[in-house]
Amino acid sequence: MLEYRVFARRIDNHGSEATTKDARIVLDTDMVGRPDAFNPAEMLLASLAACILKGTERVIPILGFELRGIEVALHGVRQDSPPKMVRIVYEILVDTNEPDARLDLLHRNLRKYGTIYNTLAGATELAGTVRRKA
Known part of the structure; x- marks a missing residue:
């Protein structure tokens, strides 16, 4: 069985981030949305x-x-x-x-x-x- 681990955290009320290995993704968690990140x-x-x-x-x-x-x-x-x-x-x-x-x-x-x-x-x-x- 393969296993995967991702860690995510809230940055502020406009966004969050997820990390794994050496990678980071900005997440659109703003209630009004944001164009520079994936919801x-x-x-x-x-x-x-x-x-x-x-x-x-x-x-x-x-x-x-x-x-x-x-x-x-x-x-x-x-x-x-x-x-x-x-x-x-x-x-x-x-x-x-x-x-x-x-x-x-x-x-x-x-x-x-x-x-x-x-x-x-x-x-x-x-x-x-x-x-x-x-």
């Missing part, structure tokens, strides 16, 4: 994006997948009562000459082996596509 819902979406990108790094050498670049766009829908993320839709844009069947294989691997992906898929509606960058 908790955006952090959740960013975590899924990071999972997809890290999963790509893991599987491309295994699959022998030729990749020039990859981008992930996410859209989350939150309900108010009770507050929760009810749907997340993502689009993975891959810059590659690989055939469509190989894009599908990449997507299957990302869905099957992503820690954050599988955690969220068990808790909310999660749907997405992979397409070739034009």
Whole structure:
């Protein structure tokens, strides 16, 4: 079993920070919001994006997948009562000459082996596509 540790603290009424290892992230915990930091819902979406990108790094050498670049766009829908993320839709844009069947294989691997992906898929509606960058 792998274990992870993150420490978070309130800086003031405008923000907080989270740290792990030598990394630090400013968090938007201001009640009116702030444009220079991720709020908790955006952090959740960013975590899924990071999972997809890290999963790509893991599987491309295994699959022998030729990749020039990859981008992930996410859209989350939150309900108010009770507050929760009810749907997340993502689009993975891959810059590659690989055939469509190989894009599908990449997507299957990302869905099957992503820690954050599988955690969220068990808790909310999660749907997405992979397409070739034009």
